[in-house]
Every structure is written in C-alpha cells, then in structure tokens.
Amino acid sequence: MADTASAPAGAPLVVRRARTGDVRAMRDLIEPYVRRRILLGKELVTLYEAVQEFVVAERDGVVVGCGALHVLWEDLGEVRTIAVAQGALGKGVGHAMLADLEERARELGLSRLFCLTFETEFFSRHGFEEVAEQIVDADVFAELLRSLDGGVAEFLDLAHVKPNTLGNTRMLKRL
Secondary structure: OEOOOOOOOOOOEEEEEOOHHHHHHHHHHHHHHHHOOOOOOOOHHHHHHOHHHEEEEEEOOEEEEEEEEEEEEOOEEEEEEEEEOHHHOOOOHHHHHHHHHHHHHHHHOOOEEEEEEOOHHHHHHOOOEEOOOOOOOHHHHHHHOOOOOHHHHHHOOOHHHHHHHOOOEEEEEEO
16 A cells, blocks of 8 residues: 655655565664664564564655554454654654554454554554553453464563563554
8 A cells, every 4th residue: 555645745655565575674674673672673584474464664665664463363453563764753654554554454354453662652643542451351361371472472461571561551542
C-alpha cells in the first residue's frame, strides 16, 4: 500500500510488505533502538523467519522504516518492532506504517491491537490507551504461556523478560 498523504514534498513514501531482500536494512534500522534499550534485539535469522509479519516504508527505493504485526490470539494482535531511520523521524513514516498495520489487522479479523512501548505520545495520538490490567481472560493467558515467542512473554508481563521491558508502557487500541 502506498501512503503519500503524510510524505513531505519530494519523493513519495511507499509502505509495502517486507521482502527477504529488506531484512538487512530492517536490522540496520532496528539496531540503534536496541542499543538504546528501546526495542528488543532480534537475530538476523529471527527477522527472516518473521519477514511476512513486517512492512517497510521506503522513499526513493531506500528503506526508511519497518514495523510488524504479530497475531497473539483470535481477536488480538501486537504492533511490534516499529523503527524509523533517524533522518526520517517526524516525517509521517511511523504514521504511515501504523496505518498499514492496522488495516492488515482488520483484514485478519483482529479487533484489538496491543503494543509495549516507550513512545506513548505517538501511540496515544493514534488511539492507543495505556492499560495496567491483564487484557485476556485466564484461559487465553494459559494458552499464551505455551508460546516460545519473547514478545508474547512481554505481553503477558512475565518476570523473566522484565529486564528488557523495564519502563515500557502497555497500550491497547480497539479497532
């Protein structure tokens, strides 16, 4: 999908599904956020395994952003790993990717989106609200405990991931 409405004058911003050829650029976008402990690190193999969950934003053929939608449950997905190139911050890249991910969530039949973030202002502007309570019932919680995915452990607020998520805010949006 293309979104030129939020792109500044000049080259249009294009948001599209990620391809395997984008993975190294995605890793390069994510890495500065990992070093600042804003995002959890992902091994290159993990990015390849999850490439179908990602979108990228590109301008003039250069990848300037990436983000993913991960399905957690029948009605619930997580927006994760949104990263924007330093020079593209504040130029609508994050907005365009989030809009695309939300549309994909609706197409999949999801009615709620979760994120764990330090960027509370950004997500609040897009309809996410802070949540403190557990947002799934006990049966779903028990099922999600079986997942080996680190992001699901974060979602569940499990103690073994707390060092990575200290200070993050849990946010939810109803679609």
